[in-house]
Amino acid sequence: MPLYVYSITAKDHPRRLDGLHGVGAEPSPLRTVTAGPLCAVVSDVDEEIRPKRRDLTAHQAVQEQLMADGAVLPLQFGYIAADDLSVREALAADADGYLSTLARLEGCAEYHVRASQTDDAPLLQQILADSPEARDLNERIRGGDRDPALPLALGEMVAHEVQARQEALAAGLTETLISFSREYLARPPSGSDFLNLSLLVPDEQKENLRVAEANMAREIGSGIDLRFSGPLPPYSFVQ
Structure with a gap:
């Protein structure tokens, strides 16, 4: 049967x-x-x-x-x-x-960590503050310049900067989080996520991971949704 x-x-x-x-x-x-x-x-x-x-x-x-x-x-x-x-x-x-x-x-369990951008406004404001080129394009558009190339150029510049900053944030989060794991697996993010990380966390590190989660959420601030799930059966680490 x-x-x-x-x-x-x-x-x-x-x-x-x-x-x-x-x-x-x-x-x-x-x-x-x-x-x-x-x-x-x-x-x-x-x-x-x-x-x-x-x-x-x-x-x-x-x-x-x-x-x-x-x-x-x-x-x-x-x-x-x-x-x-x-x-x-x-x-x-x-x-x-x-x-x-x-x-x-x-003695281990699996944890998933995902991050996504939930509010673009703070990031866009920061990009305009940091980039003279983006700020100049934005001011020209807001000032009434009707050159059709300007919105496209600004959009491409901002999209490139958003991706770079999200990748840098994902790398920083990963570097911190893997210190609590015995093994880890970084997968390509999907949808609005820019981080998709699985961690194999030993029992003695679980409380440290929870503290790190709270600290990260506080440091990242608004505009980013940082999601932890676990402890879970270690599906990702069965080989």
Whole structure:
């Protein structure tokens, strides 16, 4: 029977699963499949599992409960195995690699940090104050100069300066934040974000990270939305 696979743990992990339920409209009980020093947490499924809120929540609850008791290798949502045998074979095939990753993640959680520009006005004012060229173009436009090239030139100048300043801020934030992490992963930002950073943070640094978060928000001031999320299962650092 097909299995939905949630995560991989060491055999000696407590795996306290009471009170949790699996994915699906009528979820089967959570159970484990063991192969040597490793276990996979699974549940039987007889339907196609889609990313509905109900099932995403169930998947995440299993990861968080397991993570509270020790290192876990969380699988991304939607992993289906053919049967128990295929799970055992997969665990046995890369047992050393799984054990090494579990040791690397022991005592750590993942945190995400994103930043976006929420109010352009303070930044634009600062650019005009710092750049004589931009200020001159702006004054000519406001003074009634109808040269159609002026707005385009000013727009390009400001856009270039905004990008440069956001990249510099992102680099500075990253440099500070990675000092609290064991590993980090910087991804290309999307949408309005100019920072998208994942941190693997050991337990002893979590409070320091929270203090740094508060200090950064205070120092950055208005116009920037700095968003932290975590502690989370270490999806980004399972290799």
